[in-house]
Amino acid sequence: MNVHEYQAKGLFRDFGIPVPEGHLCRTVEDVRRAYAALGGGTVVVKAQIHAGGRGKAGGVKIARSADEAAGHATALLGKALVTHQTGPEGRVVTKLLVEEGLAIRKEFYAALAVDRRRGGPVMIASAEGGVEIESVPQEKLLKEPVDVNEGLRAFQARAIAYGLGLSGDSAKQGAEVLRNLARLFVGKDCSLAEINPLVLLEDGRVLALDAKVNFDDNALFRHPDAAALRDPEEEDPAEAKAKEWDLSYVSLDGTIGCMVNGAGLAMATMDIIQHAGGKPANFLDVGGGASKERVTAAFKIILADEAVRAILVNIFGGIVKCDLIAEGILEAVKEVHLKVPLVVRLEGTNVERGRQLLKESGLKVVAATDMTDAAKKVVEAAR
Numbered sequence: 001m002n003v004h005e006y007q008a009k010g011l012f013r014d015f016g017i018p019v020p021e022g023h024l025c026r027t028v029e030d031v032r033r034a035y036a037a038l039g040g041g042t043v044v045v046k047a048q049i050h051a052g053g054r055g056k057a058g059g060v061k062i063a064r065s066a067d068e069a070a071g072h073a074t075a076l077l078g079k080a081l082v083t084h085q086t087g088p089e090g091r092v093v094t095k096l097l098v099e100e101g102l103a104i105r106k107e108f109y110a111a112l113a114v115d116r117r118r119g120g121p122v123m124i125a126s127a128e129g130g131v132e133i134e135s136v137p138q139e140k141l142l143k144e145p146v147d148v149n150e151g152l153r154a155f156q157a158r159a160i161a162y163g164l165g166l167s168g169d170s171a172k173q174g175a176e177v178l179r180n181l182a183r184l185f186v187g188k189d190c191s192l193a194e195i196n197p198l199v200l201l202e203d204g205r206v207l208a209l210d211a212k213v214n215f216d217d218n219a220l221f222r223h224p225d226a227a228a229l230r231d232p233e234e235e236d237p238a239e240a241k242a243k244e245w246d247l248s249y250v251s252l253d254g255t256i257g258c259m260v261n262g263a264g265l266a267m268a269t270m271d272i273i274q275h276a277g278g279k280p281a282n283f284l285d286v287g288g289g290a291s292k293e294r295v296t297a298a299f300k301i302i303l304a305d306e307a308v309r310a311i312l313v314n315i316f317g318g319i320v321k322c323d324l325i326a327e328g329i330l331e332a333v334k335e336v337h338l339k340v341p342l343v344v345r346l347e348g349t350n351v352e353r354g355r356q357l358l359k360e361s362g363l364k365v366v367a368a369t370d371m372t373d374a375a376k377k378v379v380e381a382a383r
């Protein structure tokens, strides 16, 4: 789970990582008040969206007066901001972080991520900060493995701080920031904790100018404080709904809605739809232990997608039973009218009963004999 910069900076504060003084704003009036509260002078107005690359896209603006700050707020609030991470539709900005402007001497990069090969966290840092880390050549990256019990050790933190070119008290501060970032990463079960840029100020202070934190979804249950940082405004509504029902669902940009059981079968279904010349509108795995209620919820999510022009139900009933799938579909159709063709391929446990239920329902269901047949029929129906 991703959170906003202002939320990540709140966590940074909790873990002793210095960040600029700032205020979260939702209106132009808030921004004027924040400007005054920061004591005037130079401030930075930053769009809060779950995507990076805001600087280059015009989502980070410097202001030297209350009017200028208000002007930036008017230009950003309520508008979609398109960055290289948002996709062409962008993200609507509803929150701004207004921070004190600081005199920067140098920008660095520092992050913790999971090193899958080593099977543990790794600290990655670079003297080239403020740029996308992907563009920094491998040999310019400083790396230190982090022991989850010991954290980033003092000597490791010093090695990185000096490696970044920091010296004296700034090196000490930098090392402290790095150790605290590692504590945060391990303590909150993060999958990513990134500071880009970490900055050395003209006055010698070292602080985090930007903050990005991703939590491991599978560990959120033991961090209710982190789970509470979820921003539904940033989530795809269908994906958020699916999450409520514990369904694995991903929105895609095609026209064929898919309801499948098992991630492997779901992947194969998407492949075979593509092969038949169509495009899936979603990935949806109702899972092995699906209840009738979950199948109903899943089918309603697909029906709610306006881009869907035909639906393919591809179920191999092993643990999940075909009649239960049919009941779930019929329940959903009772509540939401089915306006698009429905192609069904059912196989496995209780398949006869499932087919029977669909047949008796009076719904116009196109029956398919196997996957290839199902893909052909649904692609045809979506035309």
Ligand code: GDP
Residues within 6 Å of the ligand: 020, 044, 046, 051, 052, 053, 054, 055, 056, 060, 099, 100, 101, 102, 103, 104, 107, 130, 196, 197, 209, 210, 211
């Ligand atoms: P991102 O583009 O979404 O990663 O947003 P960042 O928070 O990293 O901001 C982009 C850039 O804006 C930074 O790399 C800085 O160069 C600049 N910036 C942000 N805050 C300040 C500030 O307080 N003072 C100055 N001078 N520059 C800033």
Ligand code: MN
Residues within 6 Å of the ligand: 052, 053, 130, 196, 197, 210
């Ligand atoms: Mn950044």
